Each structure stands twice: as structure tokens, then as C-alpha cells.
Amino acid sequence: MESPFARWRVLSDAAARKKYEAYVKEADANIGAFLEFDAGRPEGRPGGCLEGVPFAVKDIIAVKGFHLTCGSKILQNLVSPYTATAVEKLAAEGGIVVGKTNMDEFGMGSSTDNSALGKTNNPWDGRRVSGGSSGGSAAAVAAGMVPFALGSDTGGSVRQPAAFCGVYGLKPTYGAVSRYGLVAYASSLDVVGVCACSVGIARDVFELMRGQDEKDQSSLDPGPDAPGPDAKVIGVLGGDLGLDPAVERAYRAAIGFYKSKGFELKEITLAMAEYYVPVYYTIATAEASANLARYTGIRYGYRPACAENPEELTRRARSEGFGDEVKLRILLGTYVLRSGFQDQYYQRAQRLRQAIRADFDNAFTRADVILTPVFPTQAFLRGQGGLDQFQQKLADRFTTAANLAGLPAFSFPAAVEDGLPVGMQFLAPAFGEARLFEVVRLYEENFPRPLPPRYKPEWS
Amino acid sequence: MYQSFIGLEIHIQLLTESKVFCGCTNRFGDEPNTNVCPVCMGYPGVLPALNAQAIRLSYVVARALNCEMSPQAVFERKNYFYPDMPKNYQISQFSSPLGRNGWIDVAYNGKTRRVRIHEIHLEEDAGKMIHAGDMSLLDYNRAGTPLLEIVTEPDMEFGEEAEILLQDFRRTIRYLGVCDGNMEEGSMRCDANVSVNLEGRGLGRKVEIKNLNSSRFVKMALNYEIGRQKEILDKGGKVVQETRLWNENRDVTETMRTKESAHDYRYFPEPDLPAFVPDAEFLAQVDRGLVELPAARRERFVKDYGVNEAAADFLINEKGTADFYEEVAALGADPGAAASWLQFDVRKILNRENRELAGSPLTAARLAQLLSLLSGGRIHGKIAKQVLEAVFAEDKDPGLIIREKGWEQMDDAAELAALVDRALAANAKAAAAVKAGDAKPLGFLVGQIMKATQGRAQPQMVQELLKEKLGI
Structure with missing residues (x-):
């Protein structure tokens, strides 16, 4: 079988590279997926399965010599002194990082418009957002600039932009891929994920990145009881899901497809669903309030021109360096962690999180995988007709569950409605990625990834 | 209150x-x-x-x-x-x-x-x-x-x-x-x-x-x-x-x-x-990391070695000293003597030279040897202190030091008898006084012989010989 990367060895010789660079330059002038692009970096190990293959990395994952801005003014000048484990594993196979992609500041957002450093337009419609927070990674893949791009998924940040841009988006099991080098937003929810142009590529990249890492003590290898690849029963959600009509149609069509392929479709009830969003925002902001405390301009990053003392330096660096959404979440997180209020907020959220996990354990006794929408809308417009920050948070109700329960989830382009892609996702029990790849591969065989009309390079 | x-x-x-x-x-x-x-x-x-x-x-x-x-x-x-x-x-x-x-x-x-x-x-x-x-x-x-x-x-x-x-x-x-x-x-x-x-x-x-x-x-x-x-x-x-x-x-x-x-x-x-x-x-590793703690060791030293509380306090204060002491005792030295030497003579030199016992020329084996030379009568107390100084100064075994320096005790009766005769001849007045019943000059005569031998003469033997010759 031919390697899914065969067509993508665009950096294996100078002529191909030149052509490739010219394409990316032109395409990205309209899209703005990259914050930094440099295809001329020393090549990775020759002979590896990714030899000559470019890939992009969300600017929240460390690659030595590239910037590590996290889409924030506070880290705008930071060049990473080290490389993330996941990236090192891909480079060891010959993969070449060609750039860093745009994102919502520190991963906080669903549009990539919360980036302090640039806008990323949706390759299907430049007036619309690319989704977030890994919008740059999803857009770069959708527009054929790279075969895959690493992202991070804390509450849907790989799957939702993948759905908005019409590509595959994998959120692995928590701990399956080392987080070393992934800048923490909410440590107990964060995972390194992949936006990819095919199921095969998503699968291969995941297989290369996975594995226990001594630098990340929360990482682990699958146990002997990891779920097998076969799925027969698909759990689906009943009732009114509050979806836009286009998304609703696509969900019903996907269910119909699997039914026609002989799967048993079983309606399941996720009793804890109403808690996903509040629990997510309580835990994520609490952890973020600590994780983002290190940005003070003292050792690296944005530093105000002058300050009377270290306290003022810190205060000004943070006031001037962080965007509004980040400040909001730091304040929320600080609030929920106050002593005397922890039981009401943070501890309560942790107890509910346990219940959410138990709810899924229970659901997976009845179904092998669960099929749900990714987001209640398609890629939304900027400004009027779009979603405000609060609506965007409420719309995380399908994606946050996998993070709270630590489960793998895989979003895929299920349909094109009104000229825009619609994404669906499968969830599986922990370490059940193989099952996700199998079930989505079947869909891909029947409905190959749709390409945005304007971006169809020969290798994509 | x-x-x-x-x-x-x-x-x-x-x-x-x-x-x-x-x-x-x-x-x-x-x-x-x-x-x-x-x-x-x-x-x-x-x-x-x-x-x-x-x-x-x-x-x-x-x-x-x-x-x-x-x-x-x-x-x-x-x-x-x-x-x-x-x-x-x-x-x-x-x-x-x-x-x-x-x-x-x-x-x-x-x-x-x-x-x-x-x-x-x-x-x-x-x-x-x-x-x-x-x-x-x-x-x-x-x-x-x-x-x-x-x-x-x-x-x-x-x-x-x-x-x-x-x-x-x-x-x-x-x-x-x-x-x-x-x-x-x-x-x-x-x-x-x-x-x-x-x-x-x-x-x-x-x-x-x-x-x-x-x-x-x-x-x-x-x-x-x-x-x-x-x-x-x-x-x-x-x-x-x-x-x-x-x-x-x-x-x-x-x-x-x-x-x-x-x-x-x-x-x-x-x-x-x-x-x-x-x-x-x-947990087994943790157990292996445990050692006998100072309080227990203090108690054991008093009980097993018969040292007094003050000596035990001194010996157990640093683990290195306590280990050293036990090594010396295990090599057969008298525990009381070893404790006293460590507590006084050795400590005096260490303090003066501002150094630690560990890493100094005095090993447990050397101290044990020194104490054995002393208890075996091959050197006596004053020479032993000189030997200890020499161990620190020259980084050599005590046995070698006394051989090189000829510090070994003189305990040959004939040799000592000749020295006694010479001393009596040179100090006839003192000898006469002793003979007459004044015991005081006896010490003086012993001292003369010790001086003549740079302290190496076996003092008891000298005294015995003097008494014998003087008929007291």
C-alpha cells in the first residue's frame, strides 16, 4: 500500500520546494494560517516515513528556533529554546516543521479571532472564522498547505476548527501523547491533537506521536485491555440538540449512512450533558489561572518599557500583554479557587467531572462508539450574524465532554451544506483511537474529504 | 502561672x-x-x-x-x-x-x-x-x-x-x-x-x-x-x-x-x-536508607562500650566519628582508650589544623595500631602522642614511624642496667640521698635516664632497676 504521505514529499528536492513555497505564500496571503513560515529549515532524518513531508505546528507547541507566541502579545518575542516531545518524534521520522500556525490566545476561543497577532480566514469563505482555537492549523490543512498540522485540544480546539474547515481532527486519549512542550492552558484537559487531510494521515501521525514520555508523568501507554478496532454499535443522541438546520441534516445523514452499512444505531442518554460547559469552564479557568501566572515579563516575553519595582513590572506586563478573553478566564479561575469557595465551585466541578466520566463508562457498555455533532453551527461570520463570546462558550457542549472524560474523539467532514463543511465526531473509550480511525475510514471511503474550491494544489 | x-x-x-x-x-x-x-x-x-x-x-x-x-x-x-x-x-x-x-x-x-x-x-x-x-x-x-x-x-x-x-x-x-x-x-x-x-x-x-x-x-x-x-x-x-x-x-x-x-x-x-x-x-528501599539514629547509638555506646555519657555524646555527634570509633573498636582496640584518644588527643589536632577526621591521614586502622603499640608496651603514652602528631604530619603508619624514628620503647634489661649504672655514677649525690632513705631524688634519677633516652626507656623497668641497684 502506498504511503499516505507519498504525494506530500514536497521538500525532497529544490524544485519541488520552490513550487511548494510559492503556493503557500500565495494561499496564505488570503488565509493567514501561519504566524511564521520557513520551509528552508534543515531537514529531518533521512529515510524516515515522513522524509520530505512538511507539517505545521500550532503556535502553542514548542519547536526550537521557532517562535512560541501562543497567539499572545505577552509571548510575541519568545523564541522557543526547546522542542516538544510530539514534534521531536515526528522530526525523527523525517517530518519538517515549516511553520507555526495562528490560534486563539493561549487556546482560549472558538474562532482564532482571539489571536493578538493576526486573523485566520476560513478557506471556504474568507468572511468566516476558521474556528478555534487551532484555526490556523485547520485552515492550513484545508487549503493544502500541509498534509497535517498539530493542534491542541482542551475543550474542542482541534475538532471544532477541523469541522469548520472541512478536515479531520483528532483529540487523542488524555495522556496518550506527551504534553511536554505543549503550553498549558488547562493541564488536566489539554492534549496534543492533529488536523489532517485524511484519516490515514491522522492515524499515522498519531501512531508516531503516541507513547509514554518520562518528561510528562501524566502520559501513559495503553494497557492490555485497550479497546479493539471493531465497532458494531453506534450510540447517537436523541431529542432536540439545538443544532442549526444544516448541522441537524448532516447529523441525520451520517446516522443514515452508518445504518445503511449495517451498524446498530442506539439512542443513548448522556445524563450529565447539561454540566459539560459549566464544569469545563470551572476546571479549565482554575487551571489556567495558575498556568498563566508565569508570564510576568521577568524571564522572557513582553516587558513594559519601565517599572518602579518587580510588582509593577509584573502588573504592567500582564495588563498590557494579555487580551481580554485571557484576562476574563484568569479572573474566573482565580475566583473559583478562592479558599472558602472551592467547595462551591472547583471541588464541585471535580465531583461532577467524576460523574461525567462514570456516565461515559456506562454509555460505553451499551455502545462501541458515540456519534455526535462537533458544534451546533457551521463556521460563523465575523461580527453581525456570528456568535458572541458567551454563545461560543455554550456551543462547546459537544466537544468538552471528551476532554472532561479524557476520551479520544475524532471529527470528520460529514457533509457540505450551503457551501460550508459540517463536521461530526466519534467518541470512543480511552485508548480506543483505532476504533475511531476504522469507523471514520469507512465514511471517508464513501465521502472523501471535500476541498475548498479555491485551494486545490496538485499534492492535496 | x-x-x-x-x-x-x-x-x-x-x-x-x-x-x-x-x-x-x-x-x-x-x-x-x-x-x-x-x-x-x-x-x-x-x-x-x-x-x-x-x-x-x-x-x-x-x-x-x-x-x-x-x-x-x-x-x-x-x-x-x-x-x-x-x-x-x-x-x-x-x-x-x-x-x-x-x-x-x-x-x-x-x-x-x-x-x-x-x-x-x-x-x-x-x-x-x-x-x-x-x-x-x-x-x-x-x-x-x-x-x-x-x-x-x-x-x-x-x-x-x-x-x-x-x-x-x-x-x-x-x-x-x-x-x-x-x-x-x-x-x-x-x-x-x-x-x-x-x-x-x-x-x-x-x-x-x-x-x-x-x-x-x-x-x-x-x-x-x-x-x-x-x-x-x-x-x-x-x-x-x-x-x-x-x-x-x-x-x-x-x-x-x-x-x-x-x-x-x-x-x-x-x-x-x-x-x-x-x-x-x-518502602523496602526507604528502609534500606535508614541508619541507626544518634539517640539509639548513644545508648548503645554507653551500654556496649562502657563509655561515659559525655564521651558517648561526643562520639555520636557526627556519624563519621561514630563509624570511625566503631571501626577502631572492631580492630581490637580498647573501647575506653579509643574513645578518650578521639575525644581529646585527636580532636585537639583536628581543631588546631581545622580539618575533619574524614579524609585526614588518621585512619581507623592507624589509630587501632597506635593503641595496640601502646597497650602492648612497645611505646608509652608520651611517645604515643608524638606518634599521633607524626601520623598527621607524615601520613604514615604508626609502626613505620616508630621504626624510622627509633622511638620504640627500650625494654632490654641489660641495656637499661648499663644506663642506670651510668646515671648513678653521674649523680652520686642523689643516689646517696636515696640510699639514706630520701625517696624524692628517685624520680629525678628516673627523669635523667628518660632524658638520656629521649623518653624511650621503659619507665617501670628503670625504676625497678634503680631500686634494685640502690638496695631499697
Whole structure:
């Protein structure tokens, strides 16, 4: 079988590279997926399965010599002194990082418009957002600039932009891929994920990145009881899901497809669903309030021109360096962690999180995988007709569950409605990625990834 | 009548090769900011990885202090901003520290008091900030080095007890090899708390005292503070709950901050580190890390070697000395003599030369040999001291030294008889006096012979021969 990367060895010789660079330059002038692009970096190990293959990395994952801005003014000048484990594993196979992609500041957002450093337009419609927070990674893949791009998924940040841009988006099991080098937003929810142009590529990249890492003590290898690849029963959600009509149609069509392929479709009830969003925002902001405390301009990053003392330096660096959404979440997180209020907020959220996990354990006794929408809308417009920050948070109700329960989830382009892609996702029990790849591969065989009309390079 | 309640919070820097959550060297005195990496500098994206040696040493201390060892040690984030703390949270332990409910016995004034250990937890140290003129300089070499905190209950009454506890504790951690216990250099730090109340009324208002750079200052500060608080209560006043600093120039405590710290550290479990769950193999390793502790050793030395309390105290003070002593005794030396030589003659030379026993030319084998030469009559006491000096000066075995220098005792009867004859002939007046019944010049005659032989003559034999020749 031919390697899914065969067509993508665009950096294996100078002529191909030149052509490739010219394409990316032109395409990205309209899209703005990259914050930094440099295809001329020393090549990775020759002979590896990714030899000559470019890939992009969300600017929240460390690659030595590239910037590590996290889409924030506070880290705008930071060049990473080290490389993330996941990236090192891909480079060891010959993969070449060609750039860093745009994102919502520190991963906080669903549009990539919360980036302090640039806008990323949706390759299907430049007036619309690319989704977030890994919008740059999803857009770069959708527009054929790279075969895959690493992202991070804390509450849907790989799957939702993948759905908005019409590509595959994998959120692995928590701990399956080392987080070393992934800048923490909410440590107990964060995972390194992949936006990819095919199921095969998503699968291969995941297989290369996975594995226990001594630098990340929360990482682990699958146990002997990891779920097998076969799925027969698909759990689906009943009732009114509050979806836009286009998304609703696509969900019903996907269910119909699997039914026609002989799967048993079983309606399941996720009793804890109403808690996903509040629990997510309580835990994520609490952890973020600590994780983002290190940005003070003292050792690296944005530093105000002058300050009377270290306290003022810190205060000004943070006031001037962080965007509004980040400040909001730091304040929320600080609030929920106050002593005397922890039981009401943070501890309560942790107890509910346990219940959410138990709810899924229970659901997976009845179904092998669960099929749900990714987001209640398609890629939304900027400004009027779009979603405000609060609506965007409420719309995380399908994606946050996998993070709270630590489960793998895989979003895929299920349909094109009104000229825009619609994404669906499968969830599986922990370490059940193989099952996700199998079930989505079947869909891909029947409905190959749709390409945005304007971006169809020969290798994509 | 008043009663005072003293508790201590002791921090010790663990002697690990590397820092507690990264691979950087754990060493002091290096160029600022050289033992640093992205992890201990709090760069974005890095993660802590728990150092196995640090957690093992921590459990060894917990075990040595009779703690219940937590089956699940949880790390937590303690949130506060300070420029020398790279992440602006400290990874520490709060809800489930690694050790709890231990104790340490303190003997003072003929009484032994059991001071309870509330908890022991492992955390990371911060860097150092130095204010220089209008600049603030930061050195992160210390950031992320392992720090163990031991918190006692307020079970002591007198400053002296706190001093003794600290000294005993310091000896214990040195025995265990987990910390060098240097309070001046800060590898061991102590904050004290004390409250005074009418007897039977329980704890009073707690005052914390910082800036205590020696166990003596701890004693002085606590006793000063107890006096100060009693005086306030005597006058019907109220003690302010506050943190005070010990002023070592004026021997008083002074207010540092009165505002009862409204610090909310917002502790929550560290998501980057799984709880540490010690397994049977780990606990066996911890057991292997335990050594006989000073108190037990002191008792055994008195019992097994018959040394007195003072000698035992001296011998067990440093583990190296105690080990050395036992080695000498095992080589057959008389335990009493060995103790006395170490306590006096050897110590005198070490003090004079300002050096440690370990690494000095005096090995246990050499001391044992010296004592055996002495007890076997091949040299006598005065020469033995000369030999000891020579061992230090020349780094040679005592046997070789006395051979080279011809210091071996003269105990050949014929040779000595000739010397006695010569001495009697040269000192006829003294000889006559002895013969006439005055015993005093006998010592003079012995001295003459000793002088003639540079001290090598066997003094008893000389005396016997003299008596024989003089017919007394």
C-alpha cells in the first residue's frame, strides 16, 4: 500500500520546494494560517516515513528556533529554546516543521479571532472564522498547505476548527501523547491533537506521536485491555440538540449512512450533558489561572518599557500583554479557587467531572462508539450574524465532554451544506483511537474529504 | 502561672544530585543562572517530572521521625506571585502530605518530652532575589531544588527545648545523609511560633518568628518572645497575632507584618504530577536508607562500650566519628582508650589544623595500631602522642614511624642496667640521698635516664632497676 504521505514529499528536492513555497505564500496571503513560515529549515532524518513531508505546528507547541507566541502579545518575542516531545518524534521520522500556525490566545476561543497577532480566514469563505482555537492549523490543512498540522485540544480546539474547515481532527486519549512542550492552558484537559487531510494521515501521525514520555508523568501507554478496532454499535443522541438546520441534516445523514452499512444505531442518554460547559469552564479557568501566572515579563516575553519595582513590572506586563478573553478566564479561575469557595465551585466541578466520566463508562457498555455533532453551527461570520463570546462558550457542549472524560474523539467532514463543511465526531473509550480511525475510514471511503474550491494544489 | 507553647517549621534542602522536577544540577555557589533549564525557569510548555531520589529521601526522613507514611502523596499548587518563583506557583503538598503524625523526643532538664510532628511535605525551593541599588537581580540556580518541610505541633515550652530539638534533628538528617543541616548557609532553615496563655487555658495568640539563622538564635528569640508576651499579659494587654523578625544585633524580636496575612494560596491538586503511591519495593528501599539514629547509638555506646555519657555524646555527634570509633573498636582496640584518644588527643589536632577526621591521614586502622603499640608496651603514652602528631604530619603508619624514628620503647634489661649504672655514677649525690632513705631524688634519677633516652626507656623497668641497684 502506498504511503499516505507519498504525494506530500514536497521538500525532497529544490524544485519541488520552490513550487511548494510559492503556493503557500500565495494561499496564505488570503488565509493567514501561519504566524511564521520557513520551509528552508534543515531537514529531518533521512529515510524516515515522513522524509520530505512538511507539517505545521500550532503556535502553542514548542519547536526550537521557532517562535512560541501562543497567539499572545505577552509571548510575541519568545523564541522557543526547546522542542516538544510530539514534534521531536515526528522530526525523527523525517517530518519538517515549516511553520507555526495562528490560534486563539493561549487556546482560549472558538474562532482564532482571539489571536493578538493576526486573523485566520476560513478557506471556504474568507468572511468566516476558521474556528478555534487551532484555526490556523485547520485552515492550513484545508487549503493544502500541509498534509497535517498539530493542534491542541482542551475543550474542542482541534475538532471544532477541523469541522469548520472541512478536515479531520483528532483529540487523542488524555495522556496518550506527551504534553511536554505543549503550553498549558488547562493541564488536566489539554492534549496534543492533529488536523489532517485524511484519516490515514491522522492515524499515522498519531501512531508516531503516541507513547509514554518520562518528561510528562501524566502520559501513559495503553494497557492490555485497550479497546479493539471493531465497532458494531453506534450510540447517537436523541431529542432536540439545538443544532442549526444544516448541522441537524448532516447529523441525520451520517446516522443514515452508518445504518445503511449495517451498524446498530442506539439512542443513548448522556445524563450529565447539561454540566459539560459549566464544569469545563470551572476546571479549565482554575487551571489556567495558575498556568498563566508565569508570564510576568521577568524571564522572557513582553516587558513594559519601565517599572518602579518587580510588582509593577509584573502588573504592567500582564495588563498590557494579555487580551481580554485571557484576562476574563484568569479572573474566573482565580475566583473559583478562592479558599472558602472551592467547595462551591472547583471541588464541585471535580465531583461532577467524576460523574461525567462514570456516565461515559456506562454509555460505553451499551455502545462501541458515540456519534455526535462537533458544534451546533457551521463556521460563523465575523461580527453581525456570528456568535458572541458567551454563545461560543455554550456551543462547546459537544466537544468538552471528551476532554472532561479524557476520551479520544475524532471529527470528520460529514457533509457540505450551503457551501460550508459540517463536521461530526466519534467518541470512543480511552485508548480506543483505532476504533475511531476504522469507523471514520469507512465514511471517508464513501465521502472523501471535500476541498475548498479555491485551494486545490496538485499534492492535496 | 503562664504556660508557653512552641512549635517549629523546619525546611531542609535535600542532598539530591538534581533538582526535584528537572535534571538540573542541585548545587550551590555556582555562577548565577547556570544550573537552569526551561523546566526550572518556568518556560511555557514544560512539565515537572518527580525526582525519584528526592521522594525517597523524603520518605526516609518521614520514617526516621516516626511518621505515618502516606499511601498517596499528592502534589498541589500553592499560588502566589514572587519574582524568584518562576511559575508563580510553588509545587508543594497540602491535603495529603507524604508524612503525618510523627514524633521526636527532646530531653531537657532531666525530662524527656515527646514533640509531635504534624506533617512532613516535599516542595520546590524558589530562586534568590537580591536588591542591588536600584536594581533587582535574580538567580534561579536554587529554583526547583528539593525542599522538605517538617512542621511540629506546639508541644514545647522552652526555647532550650527548641534548640535541643533542632540540634537532634540536625544530627539525624546528617546521619541519614539527606541534608548537611547548615543553618548559616540556609540548607536548614527554621521558623518558630510561640504563644503564651494562663495555664490550663490552651494556646494563646500565636506569634511567628523568622530570620533565625542558628539553633541558638531560635532559643534566644523564643525565650525573649515568651518574656515579652508574659509582660504584655501581666499588664492586662493582648498579644498581637503577627510575624516578627529576630534582630540578632539587638537580641530582640521586631514586628515584620502585623496584618494577619490575608494570603489565599488557592491550593489545588497539581494536574501535571500523578499522586505518588509508594509500593512495597519503594518502602523496602526507604528502609534500606535508614541508619541507626544518634539517640539509639548513644545508648548503645554507653551500654556496649562502657563509655561515659559525655564521651558517648561526643562520639555520636557526627556519624563519621561514630563509624570511625566503631571501626577502631572492631580492630581490637580498647573501647575506653579509643574513645578518650578521639575525644581529646585527636580532636585537639583536628581543631588546631581545622580539618575533619574524614579524609585526614588518621585512619581507623592507624589509630587501632597506635593503641595496640601502646597497650602492648612497645611505646608509652608520651611517645604515643608524638606518634599521633607524626601520623598527621607524615601520613604514615604508626609502626613505620616508630621504626624510622627509633622511638620504640627500650625494654632490654641489660641495656637499661648499663644506663642506670651510668646515671648513678653521674649523680652520686642523689643516689646517696636515696640510699639514706630520701625517696624524692628517685624520680629525678628516673627523669635523667628518660632524658638520656629521649623518653624511650621503659619507665617501670628503670625504676625497678634503680631500686634494685640502690638496695631499697
